[in-house]
Amino acid sequence: MDSLITAAARALAAGDPLGALNRVALRDDAPALALRGLAMAQLGDLVRAKALVRRAARAFGAKEAVARARCVVAEAEIALVSRDLGWPAKALDAARATLEADGDRVNAAHARYLEVRRLLLIGRLDEAERKLAELDPSPFPPASRAAHELVVAGIAMRRLRAKAAHAALARAGRAARLAGISALTAEVETASLALNAPAARLITSGKERLLLLKEVEALQASKALVVDACRHVVRDPRMAISLARRPVLFALARTLGEAWPKDVSRDALVARAFRAKRADESHRARLRVEVGRLRTMLRGIARVSATKQGFALTPRRAREVVVLARPTDEPHAAVLAFLADGESWSSSALALALGASQRTVQRALDQLAAAAKVQSFGRGRARRWMTPPVPGFTTTLLLPDPVPGD
Structure with missing residues (x-):
């Protein structure tokens, strides 16, 4: 790996996507494409990020299985942030196994955290807890420890364990400050605000x-x-x-x-x-x-x-x-509770998280849009829905788990 690629990777690890792009923006080799994709993801251009990471995965040769596995993990993270919850979990699990076999424990753990965060979003708490228990965060760098504690706090919130959630967020905050990544610190602060907001x-x-x-x-x-x-x-x-x-x-x-x-x-x-x-x-x-x-x-x-x-x-x-x-008896409050996280959701992802049919969710979104409470962008399968966080509104903390078979 040449010096520009190394410097760009260090810039990304420190939360400096512009610094990374300054080094690899004009390059089209596989490592540069992957780093450009990660930089665009940190900057919020998820569509371009996904395309670049996929190009990088194709550009890596058949003998570069570890690099391709890292691209799969990066694409899964982009999908999670864009609330595309239907991505293939088996591909991520295979990538994690490849990274573990190569000794890349940090990225393998990151793949596991992505899997657990997806399970948490769709309300499968027992499975999320079981998979999280397989990880020991103590040997990981601060950023990974912060990610671990954020997941611990998320599960504790949904389990109504306020003291455990506060303790996990305190540990996450300390790890985020050690990592020096502002976006990670902001994520911890957002979780703390949710924990201290009216829940019911x-x-x-x-x-x-x-x-x-x-x-x-x-x-x-x-x-x-x-x-x-x-x-x-x-x-x-x-x-x-x-x-x-x-x-x-x-x-x-x-x-x-x-x-x-x-x-x-x-x-x-x-x-x-x-x-x-x-x-x-x-x-x-x-x-x-x-x-x-x-x-x-x-x-x-x-x-x-x-x-x-x-x-x-x-x-x-x-x-x-x-x-x-719930704090308010707003119609379609469960849909608004997920959208209140400020991320853009597809109707299929909302249906998966709510345990409802996609048509039911689509009708709710249409009614909320008519009342100017949500907005959409994109068309067809690329259509996404979002709304700014509503102060004092219901959160996902007390939403019911999806009923099996629904």
Whole structure:
């Protein structure tokens, strides 16, 4: 490797893409193409970066398997940043194996971090934790250690472990400062802002207040019966019942939970669960059926009893009933939660992350665009959606994991 390539690589490692381009911008050999692609990625031109990295992979000969593997890892990172979550995981895993066999542990670990970050984005936390546990970051350079701690913090946030998340971000911040890469420091600061922003809204006895993640964690460990509208679960200190596949039942449970200790009229339940403006006899008959199903589902943790006006929810063991909701009840809040990270997403990537069909996500995006809440650029398969971060808006921290089979 010649001196210009070495100097460009060092500039990139230090977070100086312009310095790297000054050295290799006019060269078309394989190493220069790869470095130009990485520099363009750091500058935010992801389309050109992807094209350059692919050219570099083709330019490396068949005997340069390690260099080609590094190009695969670089392309996977560009895909992750551009929220193209459908890239082939098998190709990245093969590249990681090639790098490990050659002794390039740092780049092999980076490939693993990319894989874990993708799993984290699509809500597969158990698999992400299992793969992350295979890595020991202690021998890695500061930039890699910062990346490791960012992933640890991301998993801890989604697991509602606020103290662990704070500790991981503190370690990530120290490693980022040692690395001296401003973009990495900014990423740690952004994660810290998300951790310290309102994560949910508590509704109890007709009153509301915003909660930080540590308060949500404390609530989950309390003796209250929690109707969790973020993850569509009803839980008490001993048992959790998922209603993710039963939206009507969950709507009834939430309405009863918000009114506790009072009851809710039949007309109000019909309006909330069935979205009917006026309740007729068929709605009331369906309400009796659905309440019976809800009573059966919750029988281990709560009673759903009939009253003169309608129905009431009574916990069996818990002292009180509270509802945990997103900070706002914005329509299509789950879609906006992902877009609020400031990155550009494809509808297919959003569908994968949400565990929904692409057509459902596309309809939501069209409605949000009509309301001027999101914007798109590009056409066809290259179309991307984005929105600036909304202060105080819901985050992805409490979004439900995709339901298997959906």
